Amino acid sequence: MAGGWAMAPILFCSAIALAIVLERFWSLRRASVLPPGLGAEVREWARSGKLDPQHLEALAGGSPLGELLASALAVRDRSREIIKERLEDTGRHVAHRMERYLNTLGTIALIGPLLGLFGTVIGLIRMFLDVMRGGVGDPMKMAGGIGEALICTASGLVVAIPAYVLHRYFRSRVTGYCVAMEKEAIALLDDLTLGAPASPAAPRSRRAPAAG
Incomplete structure (x- = not known):
């Protein structure tokens, strides 16, 4: 309350x-995004060929990595180019969901100091208006305006600094997850395409010797 009504948007932010x-810390846990051993397990499933639609649906709903790998298994009988395109499309959607709310957090980190500056300006205006009405004889009027200004400035910075640090931290974590998921996706792609036995080449017909 000492910071004035300009503190309301700062507290809201x-x-x-x-x-x-709190939501991002819970959603971006490594065990929930990249379950340990899932990539090797899925590659073993692909080699055994024991996959059905229910199995793929459960895999896709279990984790972001599972969703990415399930998208490749759904088109495992297609060419390498089609599987790769499906992985890229699914990977963009998965990365977008992992970055959910981070733009909002970055916006709060940006506008926090601006809201504090706005409160500072309001406090200084209030101080000057009080001085104009009552003169400089009462120092409490000036102290009230200065205190309001400083409280808003400090509150804006207290909100903005942790928001900015955590925004960068979550961005870095998502980038690391994307790199790890890409590695697992490439390994599965190689197993589905390069690991398949090559079809035997047709024997070349020998040319009959020319009649002498």
Whole structure:
């Protein structure tokens, strides 16, 4: 309350930022995004050929990595180019979902200092208006405006700095996950295409010797 009504949007942004941070920490746990051993297990499934639509549906719903690998298994009988295109399309959607709410967190990190500056300007305006009405004889009026300005500035920075740091941290984590998922996808792609036995080449007919 000492910061004035300009503190309301700062507190609102802090509540949103806290909710996003808690949700992203929970959703971006490594065990839920990249279950350990899932890539090797899926490649073993592909080699055995024991895959059905229900199995693929359960794999896709289990984790982002599972969704990516299931998209390749769904078209495993197609050419390498088609499987690769499906992996790329699914990978873009998976990466977009992992980055959910991060733009909002980055926006809060950007506008936090601006909201603090706005509160500072409001506090200074209030101080000057009080001085114009009552003169400079009462130092409490000036102290109230200065205190309001400083509280808003500090509150804006307190919200913006952690939001910016965590925004960069989550971006880095998502990038690392994407690299690891790409590695697993390439390994599965190689198993589905390069690992298949090549069809035997047709024997070349020998040319009959010319009659002498």
